[in-house]
Amino acid sequence: MAQRKPTITDVARTAGVSKGLVSFALNDKPGVSPETRKRILEVAGDLGWRPSLSARSLSTSTSFALGLVIRRKAEVISADPFFPAFIAGVESVLTEEGRALVLSVVPDAEAELRSYRTLAGDNRVDGVFLTDLRTDDERFELLADLGLPAVALGRPNPAVAVPSVQVDDTHGIAEAVAHLVELGHTRIAHVAGDPHMMHGGRRRGSFDDAMRDAGLDSSLVIETDFSASSGADATRRFLDAAQPPTAIVYANDPMAIAGLGVAQQRGLRVPEELSITGFDGTDISGYVFPALTTITSDPVEWGRVAARTLLELVATGAADSVELPPASLLIRASTGPAPSDRG
Amino acid sequence: MAQRKPTITDVARTAGVSKGLVSFALNDKPGVSPETRKRILEVAGDLGWRPSLSARSLSTSTSFALGLVIRRKAEVISADPFFPAFIAGVESVLTEEGRALVLSVVPDAEAELRSYRTLAGDNRVDGVFLTDLRTDDERFELLADLGLPAVALGRPNPAVAVPSVQVDDTHGIAEAVAHLVELGHTRIAHVAGDPHMMHGGRRRGSFDDAMRDAGLDSSLVIETDFSASSGADATRRFLDAAQPPTAIVYANDPMAIAGLGVAQQRGLRVPEELSITGFDGTDISGYVFPALTTITSDPVEWGRVAARTLLELVATGAADSVELPPASLLIRASTGPAPSDRG
DNA sequence: CCTTCGAACTAAACCGGTATAGCTTGTGCC
DNA sequence: GGCACAAGCTATACCGGTTTAGTTCGAAGG
Secondary structure, X not given: OOOOOOOHHHHHHHHOXXXXXXXXXXXXXXXXXXXXXXXXXXXXXXXXXXXXXXXXHHHHOOOOEEEEEEEOOHHHXXXXXXXXXXXXXXXXXXXXXXXXXXXXXXXXXXXXXXXXXXXXHOOOOOEEEEOOOEOOOOHHHHHHHHOOOEEEEOOOOOOOOOOEEEEOOHHHHHHHHHHXXXXXXXXEEEEEOOOOEHHXXXXXXXXXXXXXXXXXXXXXXXXXXXXXXXXXXXXXXXXHOOOOOOEEEEOOHHHHHHHHHHHHHXXXXXXXXXXXXXOEOOHHHHOOOOOOEEEEOOHHHHHHHHHHHHHHHHHHOOOOOEEXXXXXXXXXXXXXXXXXXXX | OOOOOOOHHHHHXXXXXXXXXXXXXXXXXXXXXXXXXXXXHHHHHHHXXXXXXXXXXXXXXXXXEEEEEEEOOHHHHOOOOHHHHHHHHHHHHHHHXXXXXXXXXXXXXXXXXXXXXXHXXXXXXXXXXXXXXXXXXXXXXXXXXXXXXXXXXXXXXXXXXXXXEEEOHHHHHHHHHHHHHHOOXXXXXXXXXXXXXXXXXXXXXXXXXXXXXXXXXXXXXXXXXXXXXXXXXXXXXXXXXXXXXXXXEEOOHHHHHHHHHHHHHOOOOOOOOOEEEOOEOOHHHHOOOOOOEEEEXXXXXXXXXXXXXXXXXXXXXXXXXXXXXXXXXXXXXXXXXXXXXXX
């Protein structure tokens, strides 16, 4: 005999009280005597009662879930090492709190906006994470319209009143450039990310700054879409130049690995003839040859903190922005002294 | 003035009918005259009515969401190229159908089972995808207990009555071995995956078969957990042997890339002195040097088909298993003729 | 002693749908 | 003409919680 889940009415009947009182007792509301409260909790425990999510959702308009909308074309997504790790961090917090993560992967901007509309309209989530911030990001206005709480990953335009969780990645880029300068490099190129994405633009900006600080020319920059193939293309263009760079700073690891492949294909020895740095500290970057010097962040921790921040925002209506420890340079084998014969 | 969402009662009032009739009309149930149905649909459209998910969930015990539980430690997850692509495929189907994907990433078996229990108990999802099938997988029994529909990815034990969506990966492994044999290799090693995972075990089994068919010794096998670091370790052990292999077949791309790194670090030329094949056809595998010969599957399509299958199972109570086109060998630059001096 | 007030509790409305029982009609048939 | 029956529709219970408006009762205050 399959016994169905006990409801709050079952608990009330067994405890000999009204179901309203059971609700009060279980939600720690005043108006219940200590003894009665204790008895109700005992009965609920004995019966193995668990509140029905859908009933609660209906009466409180709360879904007990958070949303993450990822805008990536299907071809590119598996190359991006960030999201799986970030999600793992988010999950580690959500499962403890009995909340779920609703994921949405969309190919373009239109579908992205539609996705936020649906999530909000269906009351599917109580709040969302905003990734891949763009300059002049239309999502902030939409979310404000929809009344959907959000936490931004990265530093949003200060004008918007959205809490954020940030990692100072400019520091890592500066460190990478300083490291290369110290090794004697002067022609340092940058394979930048998408300039419309704030982290892409900011990494590029800090590359410019660091180069200027070192008194070097920062004009060797190619913008990409962060994909491995665009990283390979950019590398080929740099190496085809009359005066090719002796070091290349990549805005992420997959592009750096692709660039390493291009260099090796041309018979260039890394790091003797070309130094390379990546960005993200992905697992695989430590196992290519030569092991990639890269800038490490901690996306799992980022996910944890973002989840806690969003939960607080949803619960209290406000949350402080958090600044995580800056990304820092992990020196491995893909960087070395500038070649003397052409420095 | 913020106007709240119209409810079915608003539609009924405006159309001058009872709300029950509106429900019939909107769900294509009989008992509504064509004119009335038309009028109701018009009114609903004019008012911009959208059914409330939570109300529907409560009265039908349906959540309009599917679940995916991924069991991976946080350190490993970003190395796995399969899930992001698979999820992108799933999403492409779900968004069209107005369903959502609830994701759960858990570190261990205990948390995994708990996660299924919670998803089912909270009625958070209508069905789940089962990945990383294991031999003697306890999840089948749990899901049967919970009454949660499931679609398996890969070939489950025939005893369980769960529809599955499979890719014949044995074919790809056989092709890889045949390709290497044709190139003159005789000492071919295999860096296998986790034997407790069915795809890990099956890939190994088909390696054994293919080697036996070629009349070769298939004893050079090391089992791993699919991580890049374990792939590097296994490679070192093979290369340290008195009679090292001249070709290594890896059970996934990250391990193959790590193995390539190890070989290069030792000054071994690939493919002149060592041939290498991967598995998955990840984006990055085409950009390392030399470009990886690998066995390609199509995880995006896999996700699409799995989503459609699970939706059908949930809707009708039954669904046919699907066999996708077999994984096939993509020959690139990391395989070549066996070295003559030590073949 | 009677009123007042608050603590503890009950009853019932409510969230927004779905599903079922029952009520009106109009039509076909004998 | 009367009856059975089906189509079309209404009223209402129901899903399982939360929340508000009362109700009861004992203690404190005048």
